[in-house]
Amino acid sequence: MIVAELQFECFDNTTVSAVDKGVNGLMEALRYNGQILGREFPIVMGDGVFYVRAVCPEEESLHPDNHSDYVNVCIKALSEASLLSPKIRLVGRDLNSEEAAEQEAPNWQVLYTTYVHTCSPLRSGETLLPIPLYRNPATLNGDHKAVIKWQTEWQACDELQMAGGCKAEHAALAEITQIDSDLFRRGWDIRGRIEYLTQIPTYYYLYRVGGKGLKEERERRCPKCDGEWLLDNPLHDVFYFKCDKCRIVSNISWDQLK
């Protein structure tokens, strides 16, 4: 991932609240299009210039070719705050985050995230590297907001169940492990939409934890069609199960692999 700095120059007198509204509106639009990652974007004031740093999937993420209509609307609206379109400066590579997947379309892909990942939840099935969302046609309503919202909620549930310290843990776990949960239904539908748009088989990752033992785990069947789905060899040390009919992958309960 790449750290970029967006520089917003004022062409006239303005107010902090107008700048705040204009810049944050644009950052939200970029985030919902997968062009910037994460959720916090500090704005630093200089002499007639405002600076914002963000992590991008790749060097060309902020190129206008990748903008959604919503991003373009937000850039136009900057003039209301007396701001010019931002200049982009690439600061350098973020050593903390993963590379983006290669440009070539993978044979298959998977919707997979965890609470520690800020990158795109759409990953190449071949390398498990994140695929920047703006590379694909808009998922719904002009951008990829539906995917980002799903990811944010999935991560919140993952964080709650990993921490395991409150009464919401059980409900959060159900959302990421059960096929009758709201998060599954939404994520699985998004998966289908991405598959339709990209014409690439797209899978949904169903989290698995608990279980009685390794033998019982391996005998687990696809929760949607009850078919066999155990793989001979796990993929990327994460996916032990894969149902090609239902487009679901899953792990063997980590509790039983210790």
Ligand SMILES: [Zn+2]
């Ligand atoms: Zn199945």
